Amino acid sequence: MLRLDDLQVFVRTAELGSLSAAARLLDLSPAVASAALKRLEQELASRLFTRSTRSLRLTAEGEQYLVFARNALQNLAEGRDLLLSGRAEIGGLLQLSAPSDFGRNLLLPWLDTFQQAHPQLQLRLLLGDRNADLFRQPVDIALRYGAPEDSSLVALPVAPGNRRVLCASPEYLAAHGEPRRLEDLGSHNCLLYMIAGRLHDRWSFSDGRRELGVTVSGDRSSDDADVVRRWALAGRGLVYKSWLDVADDVQAGRLRVLLPGMPGDAAPLNLICAHRAQLNRAVHLLREHVARHCQALLANAPFAA
Template identity: 70%
Template sequence: MLRLDDLTLFTRTAELGSLSAAARELDISPAVASAGLKRLEQQLQVRLILRSTRSLRLTPEGEQFLAHARSALHSLESGRQALAGGKAAISGVLQIAAPSDFGRNVLLPWLDQFQQAHPQLSLRLLLSDHVADLFRQPVDIALRYGEPEDSSLVALPVAAGNRRVVCAAPAYFAHHGQPRQPEELRGHNCLLYMLGGRVHDRWSFVRGGESQALTVSGDRVSDDADVVRRWAVAGQGVVYKSWLDVAADVEAGRLQVALADYRGEATPLNLICAHRDQLSKPVHLLREFLQQRCAELLARVPWA
């Protein structure tokens, strides 16, 4: 029978990329860790990890088994929480991946509030505009804009009504004028971001049931959406951003919305996970909490 501690050791080794790092985290000696990994491989009769003095990588069999090991561990944790019922405070570690701009400027203070309400819960937050691999990275859930490309992932809506808006600093509009229709954006310095190696320079709008899209350009591009927002606040140009990302800047007067009578591209925020058994009580509570906070921002949208 497979041992729970061996499964835990294997998953943490794969996530950390180091057997010694996993041993330190689990508070066991390298020799015990090496024996545990060897024991697991012998029971499965396959090689899971290839190791050298300088590197470590999963074998194809190890890649395949990793998803099953994670699923088993999550299932056991869900069972433990189910036995605990609603009487006990939620606890454990919740690992979250989120986009850079939303994560730094919106999610961080919300997570402070959530953790204050649940002080026994530990959080691990990964911020990046690169899409997290939920099967390989040490992540329980991810918050992402748009629907997942992988249909095998579980997606739960958090802010289905979110959209992009065109905005810039008041000083920029005072100097360059404010566009009254989308075509005028071609005469503005549009600040662009990259995702998956592609520059998002195609901006789309809807008004009166008619859709239109145009290609824009500018002198600044970044693969970090937070950098693009900061450029806009500094008066460097126009951005096409998620309302959730810029709502605080608009309400504080740092950014001003243009083309408010046009509806920007739909940008729903979803909670994504690899398996339904990862939808633990902490995840459900966090989703409900985030839905409420996002609804408060969406109640103040500038579009019709």
């Protein structure tokens, strides 16, 4: 049976190129380290090192096995850390960014309950509709709609079934009528938002068979998605928003979903970070916490989530 100590001696010897140096690093006597290598070679029925009085180098079999030995030690270390973290309360500072509307109206109360469950955790929240630079800004993770544009970023799904929907307040519809077809949007005031100076005036929908797009216009636009939602609540026009952002308003009757048979673009919510090393226990627990709340909202969506 393979022994963990023997694997450690083998890997350290290969890395250092010296059995005596590996023995010193592992606080073993040279005789014990040498016995560990011999025992491992006997277990594998393979010679792992070519030895001479002046040098020690890996054989072809040793180079092949080194990859597996390193992976095994890394997996065991990660499993140990996971068990240890599971017994410890999470703490420290977690810095995250989120879209303005989602952050103010949904995430804030969810973070309250999360921090109540983990009082040793400190949170720093940055809200805005511009994507935070995870390599330059003081942010550990970000909640974002859509897949990351930078393929080097790590993305974990939070609400993959989310979509955009077309909405308006009952007051607006009473005054201006309800659109029945996409072509009707041209006669309505559409509330627009901007990201990085670009006006999103092309709204896309699906009829179940194909994607359809329509260019819209209106008398108001903002780079803050929460402002656009507030204009819609005030009866100023139609809004094209993520279902998560308007679900509470729809359920409370403050907004109505229009053209329910034609859902808008997919708007998956993801948790983004720069490196997998940042996916510690606090991040995983927060992702699960937010995902549970999002799933409850998606359960009442007017489309199959």
